[in-house]
Amino acid sequence: MGNIKEIIVVGAGACGLMAARELSKKGKRVLIIESRNRIGGRIWSLPKSKFNFIAEAGAEFVHGEAKITQSLIKEAHLNYKEIPDWAEFWRYKDGRLNKASMEPANDSQTVNDINIKLQNLKKDISISQFLKKHLKNEKFKTLRERIIEMVRGYDAADPDKISTKSVYNEWLGGQNNSQGRIREGYGALINFLQSECRKNGVKIILNRHVNTFKIENKKVKIFTNDIGNYSGDIAMATQPVPVLKKFLLDSSFLKEAAFLSDIGFGGIIKILLGFKSRWWISVNKKLRNLSFLFSDKTIPTWWTQYPGRIPVLTGWFPVLGHEEFIQKDNKKILDLSLSILKKIFKTEDGFLKKQLISWKIINWPADIYAGGAYSYVTVKTEKTKKKLIEPIKGKLFLAGEALYNGDEIGTVEAALGSAKEVSKRILKL
Numbered sequence: 001m002g003n004i005k006e007i008i009v010v011g012a013g014a015c016g017l018m019a020a021r022e023l024s025k026k027g028k029r030v031l032i033i034e035s036r037n038r039i040g041g042r043i044w045s046l047p048k049s050k051f052n053f054i055a056e057a058g059a060e061f062v063h064g065e066a067k068i069t070q071s072l073i074k075e076a077h078l079n080y081k082e083i084p085d086w087a088e089f090w091r092y093k094d095g096r097l098n099k100a101s102m103e104p105a106n107d108s109q110t111v112n113d114i115n116i117k118l119q120n121l122k123k124d125i126s127i128s129q130f131l132k133k134h135l136k137n138e139k140f141k142t143l144r145e146r147i148i149e150m151v152r153g154y155d156a157a158d159p160d161k162i163s164t165k166s167v168y169n170e171w172l173g174g175q176n177n178s179q180g181r182i183r184e185g186y187g188a189l190i191n192f193l194q195s196e197c198r199k200n201g202v203k204i205i206l207n208r209h210v211n212t213f214k215i216e217n218k219k220v221k222i223f224t225n226d227i228g229n230y231s232g233d234i235a236m237a238t239q240p241v242p243v244l245k246k247f248l249l250d251s252s253f254l255k256e257a258a259f260l261s262d263i264g265f266g267g268i269i270k271i272l273l274g275f276k277s278r279w280w281i282s283v284n285k286k287l288r289n290l291s292f293l294f295s296d297k298t299i300p301t302w303w304t305q306y307p308g309r310i311p312v313l314t315g316w317f318p319v320l321g322h323e324e325f326i327q328k329d330n331k332k333i334l335d336l337s338l339s340i341l342k343k344i345f346k347t348e349d350g351f352l353k354k355q356l357i358s359w360k361i362i363n364w365p366a367d368i369y370a371g372g373a374y375s376y377v378t379v380k381t382e383k384t385k386k387k388l389i390e391p392i393k394g395k396l397f398l399a400g401e402a403l404y405n406g407d408e409i410g411t412v413e414a415a416l417g418s419a420k421e422v423s424k425r426i427l428k429l
């Protein structure tokens, strides 16, 4: 069984739970320490009573192929439901609503043009540099706007930092861009992992905030907000990047903390609005198949539960450039949401307030256990990640969505993938 018997995992998100399952399956004793009063981390499925369906406060979609997630869905006997091809994307611009497409460029000529420019790109640069340098021609104006909109909205990224190659791989490289949801909610996947862990004897402690770690006498010691500490042969830290950075800094591992600054991390406020009916269809019959709506407003993206008929709209508010909202009262964010929807759909005064029956605003950047939403690849990330693969002093492995080696960084797939990668390395010790 090797020398490694006891492993401490910090964080009971998708990564921590998956790693604990993998390690405990092979006979390791695993303890998970979690700061929240719940498991799941950035996966947080709300009880059905809140919106009359299982609404997602955090991760909602399964993106693309997502092999590990899909195989876990099967193993847990859950149901994946893809958003159908006929779901519609609309855009509100200059006072008008028009049908749109999800991809920034879908005509082969443009994709070809960009391909050639990318092939000539010797060194990775930020997307804003790339657009300025290589797509400055007037004929690319709309494309430039779409790419920036997508990078800010979808990737929650700063266009001055995100890597051009990563944007290309995600959107223009001809990969599978399908999206779907788990019918029973992402939380069901988390519950499945938890039950697997319990079967294998994993211990999970909630409400315990990990502050620092120390390596002493071939053991790794974890210090929490509780008296005493926890000791293991190996530890795995799965906190989100900003929290992980603080953990390393407070433990005096300054160089490693500095490396984490090369991984981008964006902030999103998610807005859930439950209405009496799907009023947008009565306002405009053409919106029957509305899935996503993009706009040039402060809260730029909205989506429905299509093909589900649930009368809920979800708002997606990237805080880059609007950082003052991180501290704002949720009621103010609700008022802003309703005023934006009123403008887009041209509804009458008071109509939306009468329609609204429940709401929830999840301010992820204000959440001290997350510090934002998810990571993205900057021009420095790939090089830096290689430096973070080796365990610190041979004892503390860094893991989580941001440290995954594949392309899906920032997703649940990446969190699960990182768990598998790091567990494999621990099992070889």
Ligand SMILES: Cc1cc2nc3c(=O)[nH]c(=O)nc-3n(C[C@H](O)[C@H](O)[C@H](O)COP(=O)(O)OP(=O)(O)OC[C@H]3O[C@@H](n4cnc5c(N)ncnc54)[C@H](O)[C@@H]3O)c2cc1C
Residues within 6 Å of the ligand: 010, 011, 012, 013, 014, 015, 016, 033, 034, 035, 036, 039, 040, 041, 042, 043, 057, 058, 059, 060, 061, 062, 063, 208, 209, 210, 211, 238, 239, 240, 243, 268, 270, 364, 369, 370, 372, 373, 374, 399, 400, 401, 402, 410, 411, 412, 413, 414, 415
């Ligand atoms: C609003 C939002 C929407 C998203 N949408 C999608 C989507 O549609 N599809 C998708 O694939 N991904 C999505 N994501 C990203 C996805 O949720 C994450 O990539 C994934 O859940 C990360 O899992 P993780 O285990 O790496 O990190 P986390 O889930 O953050 O787990 C880390 C755990 O560590 C705990 N922790 C933090 N600090 C400490 C401490 N000091 N001591 C002890 N415990 C600590 C946290 O509470 C947390 O439980 C979304 C994220 C957000 C925020």
